[in-house]
Amino acid sequence: MTATTLRIKAAPGFRVDGSALQPGALAALSTAEVARLQLPAGNDVCAVGDLFDVARMETGNANAAHSTQLIIEGDACWLDRLGANLTEGRIHATGDTGDYAALQMAGGTLQIDGSAGAFAGCEMRGGQLTVAGDCGDFAAGALPGDMEGMTGGLLAVQGNAGERLGDRMRRGCVLVGGNAGDFAASRLVAGTIGIAGVPGANYAYGMRRGTLLLLREPYRIPPTFAAGGRGYDVFWALFVRMLAAQRDALATAFGSTAAFAPFLALTASALPRRHAGDLAVDGRGELLVASEPGRTAN
Amino acid sequence: MQINQTLIDDTFAEAFPMKATRLVITAHTAAWARAAAQSLTGFATSVIDCGCEAGIEHDLAAADTPDGRPGISVLMFAVSSKELARQIARRVGQCVLTCPTTAVFSGIDPATSRAPLSDRAPLGGALRFFGDGWQIAKMLGDTRYWRVPVMDGEFVCEETAVTVKAVGGGNLLLLARDTDHALAAAEAAVAAMHRLPNVITPFPGGVVRSGSKIGSKYAGAVASTNDPFCPTLIGVAKRTELTAEVGCVLEIVIDGLTDADVGAAMTAGIEAASRAGSGVLRISAGNYGGKLGPYHFHLRELGAALAAQGGAAAGSPR
Numbered sequence: 001m002t003a004t005t006l007r008i009k010a011a012p013g014f015r016v017d018g019s020a021l022q023p024g025a026l027a028a029l030s031t032a033e034v035a036r037l038q039l040p041a042g043n044d045v046c047a048v049g050d051l052f053d054v055a056r057m058e059t060g061n062a063n064a065a066h067s068t069q070l071i072i073e074g075d076a077c078w079l080d081r082l083g084a085n086l087t088e089g090r091i092h093a094t095g096d097t098g099d100y101a102a103l104q105m106a107g108g109t110l111q112i113d114g115s116a117g118a119f120a121g122c123e124m125r126g127g128q129l130t131v132a133g134d135c136g137d138f139a140a141g142a143l144p145g146d147m148e149g150m151t152g153g154l155l156a157v158q159g160n161a162g163e164r165l166g167d168r169m170r171r172g173c174v175l176v177g178g179n180a181g182d183f184a185a186s187r188l189v190a191g192t193i194g195i196a197g198v199p200g201a202n203y204a205y206g207m208r209r210g211t212l213l214l215l216r217e218p219y220r221i222p223p224t225f226a227a228g229g230r231g232y233d234v235f236w237a238l239f240v241r242m243l244a245a246q247r248d249a250l251a252t253a254f255g256s257t258a259a260f261a262p263f264l265a266l267t268a269s270a271l272p273r274r275h276a277g278d279l280a281v282d283g284r285g286e287l288l289v290a291s292e293p294g295r296t297a298n
Numbered sequence: 299m300q301i302n303q304t305l306i307d308d309t310f311a312e313a314f315p316m317k318a319t320r321l322v323i324t325a326h327t328a329a330w331a332r333a334a335a336q337s338l339t340g341f342a343t344s345v346i347d348c349g350c351e352a353g354i355e356h357d358l359a360a361a362d363t364p365d366g367r368p369g370i371s372v373l374m375f376a377v378s379s380k381e382l383a384r385q386i387a388r389r390v391g392q393c394v395l396t397c398p399t400t401a402v403f404s405g406i407d408p409a410t411s412r413a414p415l416s417d418r419a420p421l422g423g424a425l426r427f428f429g430d431g432w433q434i435a436k437m438l439g440d441t442r443y444w445r446v447p448v449m450d451g452e453f454v455c456e457e458t459a460v461t462v463k464a465v466g467g468g469n470l471l472l473l474a475r476d477t478d479h480a481l482a483a484a485e486a487a488v489a490a491m492h493r494l495p496n497v498i499t500p501f502p503g504g505v506v507r508s509g510s511k512i513g514s515k516y517a518g519a520v521a522s523t524n525d526p527f528c529p530t531l532i533g534v535a536k537r538t539e540l541t542a543e544v545g546c547v548l549e550i551v552i553d554g555l556t557d558a559d560v561g562a563a564m565t566a567g568i569e570a571a572s573r574a575g576s577g578v579l580r581i582s583a584g585n586y587g588g589k590l591g592p593y594h595f596h597l598r599e600l601g602a603a604l605a606a607q608g609g610a611a612a613g614s615p616r
């Protein structure tokens with residue numbers, strides 16, 4: 001495995017586009033060539049070597065999940081688009097990152113040990129994005145004007161998520177260990193969002209299809225959701241198995257699955273409460289509330 | 299070759315390429331899963347006039363099914379991908395969708411299948427329209443499911459079923475002293491085969507009495523009775539394969555996901571049918587001169603393998 005380490009020298013005072021920092025591409029370059037790489041910074045460019053100390057490590061671990069790895073050491077909240085369009089390899093940011101982390105990512109892994117800015121996992125198509133801290137607004141959503149948000153992969157946020165979580169999301173899975181801001185799962189087309197804490201105001205607004213799983217009782221059920229519905233025990237059994245299957249990925253990324261334990265502890269025999277909506281639109285979405293001891297399946 | 303008192307003919311079974319799938323049916327109880335499976339695999343003895351050959355493979359414990367409920371696996375075989383897809387849609391639609399509490403899943407793992415993969419046949423993709431707009435698709439992991447509202451809750455099924463290039467038409471002919479011995483030996487052989495994975499015996503009880511040959515004296519009939527093996531035609535038909543002491547012949551047809559699976563099942567069948575005192579005088583097989591099917595299962599090779607395993611006392615013909 002080839003690991004390239006970029007250790008931050010000092011925060012540059014302006015925003016930098018890090019989408020060119022792809023593990024596979026960097027592994028093919030020498031450290032000197034990496035240092036000469038030009039990164040867009042507003043209307044200007046700057047060299048990687050001006051921002052980072054570059055180091056390279058080759059390990060003989062042929063069994064590693066990814067053959068190439070990029071490590072960003074330090075607080076990089078000024079570094080936008082990290083992991084954008086990533087298709088393979090692993091990026092590990094030991095601190096915060098800027099906006100648009102994992103934008104349109106299709107594969108591989110982006111692990112952020114700090115917090116992510118706005119639009120994290122925006123229009124993500126596959127792979128895995130894990131954020132140990134919080135993430136900003138519009139996570140797993142769509143770019144302004146675009147029709148579809150996240151369409152595949154896993155986004156796991158150990159802390160809180162900002163507003164408009166999963167806006168226009170169509171597929172994939174988002175798990176939030178903390179709370180979510182206003183308009184969580186708004187205009188959800190499909191896919192799965194799980195929130196261990198509480199969502200903000202107007203959650204599930206305009207939700208067409210998909211599943212929003214809440215592990216704590218929300219302050220109210222949206223008026224455009226219909227209570228009831230029975231006979232979804234087979235789906236629920238499949239659903240909790242899907243959540244349990246994320247255990248290894250979460251444990252690897254966070255070292256512990258404690259923040260997500262409520263998701264992993266769900267059982268097929270304890271059905272959540274189900275509400276269908278948003279009836280103002282398609283109305284085939286579902287709000288599952290598993291905050292209380294569930295009904296026994298049949 | 300002789301195993302115990304049973305002669306093994308120097309011939310071979312000729313088998314053909316087919317397209318196949320495995321479906322896993324689950325239900326609230328094992329009994330309802332079996333009810334659905336029996337209905338789905340009914341009238342599926344031969345592709346000659348049933349569209350497909352199908353059978354129950356084995357029961358599944360709740361721990362071994364996708365949704366944690368008791369289940370059963372069935373195998374379906376057809377002559378083409380198109381026909382297999384048609385049969386899956388019709389049979390699952392009429393026999394599983396209708397059966398209380400059932401769900402159905404694709405049962406072949408592409409990552410571990412030893413049979414070469416073929417197309418994906420529509421499963422929920424074809425049945426979802428029953429939901430009349432209320433159906434919901436759900437992607438869980440890499441698998442897409444359909445949830446169709448029905449009167450007992452939801453009918454859940456995978457969107458597609460993995461299909462493979464399989465083998466159909468392995469067979470054994472058991473030539474016995476009389477009906478009692480033939481039935482007992484056939485039942486024992488079928489039971490032995492059903493202990494193996496990846497194979498079915500599609501005929502009633504796994505056994506067929508109306509072994510057929512290709513063609514007929516009548517125009518329009520694609521198959522007709524296998525007169526060389528009919529005991530009532532000894533001395534009447536132009537050609538007979540039977541001797542006077544043979545009173546009853548029964549056939550077991552085997553379809554499997556791979557030729558190795560079919561061969562293993564035939565071997566198990568030979569072992570069971572040739573046990574001492576079985577009353578089976580000879581074991582033969584049906585073929586078409588080797589010109590039609592690419593898979594040839596030579597009985598004496600299977601018998602020799604059996605002897606090498608120490609499973610039977612084999613020797614030269616006396």
